[in-house]
Amino acid sequence: NAGVTQTPKFQVLKTGQSMTLQCAQDMNHEYMSWYRQDPGMGLRLIHYSVGAGITDQGEVPNGYNVSRSTTEDFPLRLLSAAPSQTSVYFCASRRLLGGGADTQYFGPGTRLTVL
Amino acid sequence: AQSVTQLDSHVSVSEGTPVLLRCNYSSSYSPSLFWYVQHPNKGLQLLLKYTSAATLVKGINGFEAEFKKSETSFHLTKPSAHMSDAAEYFCVVSPRLRRGGADGLTFGKGTHLIIQP
Numbered sequence: 001n002a003g004v005t006q007t008p009k010f011q012v013l014k015t016g017q018s019m020t021l022q023c024a025q026d027m028n029h030e031y032m033s034w035y036r037q038d039p040g041m042g043l044r045l046i047h048y049s050v051g052a053g054i055t056d057q058g059e060v061p062n063g064y065n066v067s068r069s070t071t072e073d074f075p076l077r078l079l080s081a082a083p084s085q086t087s088v089y090f091c092a093s094r095r096l097l098g099g100g101a102d103t104q105y106f107g108p109g110t111r112l113t114v115l
Numbered sequence: 116a117q118s119v120t121q122l123d124s125h126v127s128v129s130e131g132t133p134v135l136l137r138c139n140y141s142s143s144y145s146p147s148l149f150w151y152v153q154h155p156n157k158g159l160q161l162l163l164k165y166t167s168a169a170t171l172v173k174g175i176n177g178f179e180a181e182f183k184k185s186e187t188s189f190h191l192t193k194p195s196a197h198m199s200d201a202a203e204y205f206c207v208v209s210p211r212l213r214r215g216g217a218d219g220l221t222f223g224k225g226t227h228l229i230i231q232p
Contacts, residue, residue, distance in 0.1 A: 042205055042224050045218070102149075102166055107158050
């Protein structure tokens, strides 16, 4: 299986533009999440989902929307891009419960630059 | 509440010498602890994890870590560094028991490992 996939790998936006970062996983994981990684910092949680139709905010949700219509997909939408959203974005998934539920699987990341 | 401190932002070692990446944590409950590695322009890969079994945890690529509750540490070691070990390493803490909701993962700021030929 492919694991966690993200598209695009790179993106440049102008301030005020909107876009959607795609994330998909083929491991039938209930839990999916989005993180951003900024220089000199660890990853910070943006939004997460414990299953289709259920989403909630993480540590830094402002300026981002998510939806979870299927188990496989968890897109992240930037409503009106700002330079402060320049970052590397990682999608992750894991089982919700049971053995191995503590192990996150990360996608390769999307590098976003907002001019 | 929980926090993670990676004591070194950069570590430089010669190829073939031991590696030590230091991590201290604080947690108000029994935590799970992880080390992830990130190679340049790549995603994060799990190296190893501690979830309450043996305190000495062996991971991939010859890495291991020891959970020391009395010192609240989870240092990562490898006996002999290889050039391919050059990467960013993250120590991560999370609550062991989850009841749903956010993961509660707290990431350290990372340690950049440099391998000198």
